[in-house]
Amino acid sequence: MSGLNAPFFTDDAVATPFWWDEARPNDASADEIPSSTEVAIIGGGFTGLNAALVLARAGKQVTVYDADAPGWGASSRNGGFLGPGWAFFDTAMRYGEDMARRVVEESFQSLQHVKDVVAKAKIDCDLKVVGYFKGAMTPRIYDSLGRNIERIGKVMPCDAHMVPRSEQHREVGSDLYHGGVAMPGYCGIHPAKYVKGLAEAAQRLGVAVFGNARVTDLQQRAGGFAFKVRGRDVTARQVLIATNGYSGGLLPYLRRRIIPVGSGLVTTEKLPPELMKKLMPKQQMLAGSQRVVTYYRPSPDGTRIILGGRVLDMSGTSKGNTANATYLRGLLLKIFPELGAYRISHYWHGQLGFTFDHFPHVDVVDGMFFAGGYNGTGVARASWLGSRIANQMLGNDQGKTVYSELSFESRPYFNGKPWFLPLAVWYYGMLDKWDQR
Template sequence: MARLTGPFFSDDAVDTPFWWDAAKPAAPAATELPAQSEVVIVGAGFTGLNAALTLARAGKQVTVLDAEAPGWGASSRNGGMLGPGWATFDTAMAYGPDKARAIVEESFLALQHVKDVVAREAIACDLAVVGYFRGAMTPRLYDAMGRNLDRIRQVMPCDAYLVPRAEQLGEIGTELYHGGLAMPGYAGLHPARYVAGLAEAARRLGVQIIGGARVTAIASQAGGFGLSVGGRTITAKQLLVATNGYTGALLPFLQRRIIPIRSALIATGQLPAEVMDRLMPKRRMLAGSQRVVTYYRPSPDGTRILFGGRVLKVTGENVGHANATHLRKQMLQVFPELERTPITHYWHGQTGFTFDKLPHLGEQEGIFYACGYNGTGIARASWFGHKIAQRMLGSTDAPSAYADLPFSSRPLYYGKPWFLPLAVLFYEMRDRWDQR
């Protein structure tokens, strides 16, 4: 943890997630690595821990390994927003209306899965269905939202609805947008508390979770796999890789298909209740319509604003200051009256995107995987963990609509997104063109 200094930072501003104030991932404890386990899961985030719960309930011996503290990665760093997958509809339509409908319908199952797990395991993570509003940057984009809503309704029922500019102050206290789209089913939660609750629930079922156990190599062997962990070896009959944007070179098949992208957030200091009532009257999850996405929400207690978007600077000096400055500038475009509000936290995490903008789960040379949530991973990662665990158990119960999707890479891509700066520039130019 480092202090952040500057004219718009609070005196105690830090470069760690706001979520960690209440639920910092526990430091890796010195735990003996077992020589073998029936199932090994690499990655103790939403995917890996949900898989562990399903497998353990079926009587499997499960060991979960993580290079850092369990939940240290994107699972305790994201914006805590989850909901039905209406945004995937257009992408899924490439496979036809039946597949698009099946994929969106499964997103409702994913959301319900999180609700069920939270209730069953009594996880105190501030889960609340509050809805979502996406603001249109121009009248043309508002009209485009309406046309897209019509396309969805030609294929399946949809409870989303347009909010005209004249009524948008009931959704968000800004004049920036020209109306927008409201989606009632979206929810918010405290992601660090959620992942910590998953880990505790898994431990109660006998799952061994070992932090500080970086897997450096995987080798096939008779009857399963051998995993190298800091000069030690653990063998497993079944193996699940659930590392998403942090996979790297561990599994070359995924390295060529997952695009690691950093996303960052800032948190404001506490705001008066009347200000929050004006800026976020319904306490919804919020976003703008730009291709270079910004997303924001109230803190679970409704006293702060958390604002997220792309990382401007990845390496070098003053990374936190540069990225926080960039995010604050975007926040002030939405809420100019926050000019004098201090920033108390800056942090970033690494997400996993795919070339087809859809998540994937499956099996490659006997190794199971689930990944590629494209920045919307709480519900889908949780659900994919459960579904891939069912597949590992040999269950034929309701296979996932995602299971048969082709998972393609691109020529010359080997895990380092050299094209990302050009892609961001292209999307920013299109955003400016849309807003002309």
């Protein structure tokens, strides 16, 4: 039973992403690592592979290195939520209305970018416009979501609309919420099929994609960069760091700025079609308004429910995985108590890359390019910023992004270990409880 140990697991439950059943990341090339490349991309997720496509199409000789398999990181583990980022408006308002508008506009461009990339490379990844509903945990939160939509609508066109509690069963078969906000333009995607399709498209364009290829000893030297892969010395003229929540100790600069945050998901066993219809009448993407995030969706074939939330135990042990899955199942049963009789077939987790200002950053560090810090919403943004930074590497105007304009800050007492996370999750959890008192 693969280290999962509780009565609510199916007999064949696994501690790997549900997505991997159909598209498991695998080591792309067993060839020997060449000793030089024109462009080295470290990290084979959405960021790295989107960048690789742009650079290869521009005629560059590109090599992608992933420490595990291409797509093994967050890119094949996420919930597959892909939408216009109205939620970023609020965060950006602290820099003024113009910035907020530009952030949301880029978010729309990011969504369109994924649609275009998928269409151009003919990637079969269940990308579909399905809509999204965010349930308000209290009447007060419902009002505040409404005010937010109004505020955005004054600055730019906004197709989000409020759904009162009396009509919420059209959106979700749950009584947990006090109405909510609906966003019809939202999409769902099968993330592992998407990232696998990106790797294959890059290879078709001549990009060398290596798995089991951890880059270490990265340093700048005359005319370029030097590093080690599988014990071999390699040189490159340009380097892109696309390691986001898995950046670890690659560069001290990033270790002090990217906060690795755990996020986990569970998938139910197949549910009866009439129950799925009742719980998820629109087969759309769903979430609650809590600060400690809970999001859920149907599997692309509409037979199961996949739910995600913050998890703290990233040890990967049987005990840690079981504790995390127990917590996530508890969230699921609060939304849909009728699922108590159904079992969990998959649990997995991955690492998000958070930043102190809650914005992604596109930066140049010691001559090396970096894009990351998607704060948990990276399906569209990692794809988009991967392509933007590739254009910056080419010296193109298309490289422009609002995320290059912000200063990338650290904080004292942070050196890569998020010691404050349990405290933050506890604190926000208490605020959620306070809201619902």
